[in-house]
Amino acid sequence: MKTQQITLKLTFFTFLLVSLFSVNAQAQSTVKASDIMKAMKNGEDIKYSNVTVSGTLDFTYMDEKAPDLPRRRSWWRNGGDNTVNELIKSKITFENVVFENDVIAYFHDDRSEYTFTADFEEDVVFKNCKFERDAMFKYSEFEREASFAGSTFKDESTFKYAEFSRLADFSNTTFDEHAIFKYTKFRNGVNLSSARFERSLDIKYTKVRGDFDINNLYVRWDIDSKYTDINGRKFSKNMLDN
Template identity: 50%
Template sequence: MKYIISSLALFVASVSFAQKTVNASDILSDIKNGKNINISNATIEGVLDLTYMDDALPSLPKRKRWWNSGGSNTVEKDISGSISFVNCTFKNDVLAYIPHEESGYTFIANFEDYAIFKNCTFERKAMFKYSDFDENADFSGSKFLEDSTFKYAEFSRNISFANTLFEEPATFKYADFRNFVSFANSVFKESATFKYTKFKNGVSFKNVKFEEDLNLKYTKVDGEFNIQNMEVGYDIDSKYTKINGKSFSKYLLKSK
């Protein structure tokens, strides 16, 4: 009898930890209907196009019309509801940025409420170029296995990239962090670019491993700059970097 109970308990435990599968199309439908998204321990199948490009394209002017009239080629989708993915695996692309070559339009998704992608695995592209994060955002503990970009992204509230893994080149070029941001204990397997990035209330690179190059050219930091135990495998480009008004080298000398 004890053996039967133990086996049953083991079976229940294995079921409770099994990830469910959720279709990206169902998530997009819920977002479109104004619902908040709260998904954990799930595998997401299908492309998660947060820009809703396919919905927008048919009603947009053709390239010649918007080009001749001097109009903008940027189409922005504002996601009003909160989004939370915890311990999820995205099997296909997660897109908050799409440059559509045929039409000439660029599609962008902005997040008006909090955006959580915590302890997630992005097996394909994770594109957040130009995205605005108006509320708290969290990518901590996540793994980016292919291309990812946060170029030109703006983070208005609390944000964390602590304990993340970037397998491919990662770029935060021109990103704007208005609150403190932590990359502590993260690993960048290839080059990491923070060129022109603005950290307006501090940043932590504590225990971060940059296994190749680190580009901090023109980076500006105001507030805490924690690089305790930071490792860089190849070169650091710190030309024109400003840490609380000082050059990178002078800041390091002062902090010793």
């Protein structure tokens, strides 16, 4: 009888632990973008996997900066610059993460005429992620590793004027909307192998130095490659092997 009671107690205790673990895992499966932004502001490295990020992840911190900026007439009259830049010093790593809302490293405010941008000093990795809304990296500078390998861009995205100091990895990515890499600079190569573009790909004025891997690249519509510079040569669709 005592053995049976002990067994029942152990079974109940095990069930309780499993239940608590399951509840905690479920609670941790969604992360607020605002919490990530606070951590970056404190200089913490960011690393998440198998979670969903809710809310706009704003690398520019424009909501925080905008109230303290001079009105348009002030900077315009004094010949100032309307660009407000944020330097992200944290190492960024997201794997198998779903972003429910916008991911912003660029935003132009039509009312104030200010342009908010973000540059990245350390590694930036978005591996096998899903961007449900906009992913805006216009003008961003990536000083170290930059990887979006295996990620899916469901809505608008742009890397226009972005600069990559090291090899940029866009292998196995999927872009459901028009993909913009216009004026982008890849200073040490780019990997676009097995990337899939369901609409058009804009690489107009793009410059590539180093490896240009487009093995199994697929573009459903057209490629705008006017003035594209691949190691001093023009881009040709003959480079595609499909």
